[in-house]
Amino acid sequence: MTNEKAIAEKLLQVQAVKLNPEKPFTWASGWKSPIYCDNRKVLSFPFVRDFIKSELCSVIFEQYPDADVLAGVATAGIPWGAMAADQLKLPYMYVRPKPKEHGLGNQIEGHYEAGQKVVVIEDLISTGKSSLQVVEVLRQAGLEVIAMVSIFNYGFAIAEEAFANANVPFKSLSNYQALIGMAVEKQLVSAETEELLLEWRKSPSTWMAD
Secondary structure: OOHHHHHHHHHHHOOOEEEOOOOOEEOOOOOEEOEEEOHHHHHHOHHHHHHHHHHHHHHHHHHOOOOOEEEEEOOOHHHHHHHHHHHHOOOEEEEOOOOOOOOOOOOEEOOOOOOOEEEEEEEEEOOOHHHHHHHHHHHHOOOEEEEEEEEEEOOOHHHHHHHHHOOOOEEEEEEHHHHHHHHHHOOOOOHHHHHHHHHHHHOOOOOOOO
């Protein structure tokens, strides 16, 4: 079993991913979706949590050994970044969606120095818009973002294009293709449903549009 499929199996095991083409979910963007991924749920399952944390650390250690600091994306990326930084013994910080409205007004929480090389930790990548906003905040603070690592990635072309345009390499532990393949293998979805699920990803913004 590949690492991508192993992660997908764990996400399905703890029901962090729900598949329901008959009663699709509505995302914040307004898109109708047959899938909903909530990696926060993994935090409640120690053995699965530990497995994903270890895989996350392996990717960072092997592919981005020159990282000076990890930065978690608020809110879902915060615990994963903290756990990875603890295991790898790296400094850690996290980035808010917007500056704090009281106190010091920080948007980046934690100690950092201009010029440091940062790996950003995200729970999932959809269109890439919110993830890349964090990259811009870090860059404006004088930090060098060398990569983003996420647990899951929907594999949208729009995200790949956005990351390429922003010159940000990214790596995800698992992805939509691997997840659907595992769901079929585990007989959680039929071949007919698999076709529908794969069709959604081609044009998620217009799928089941009124």
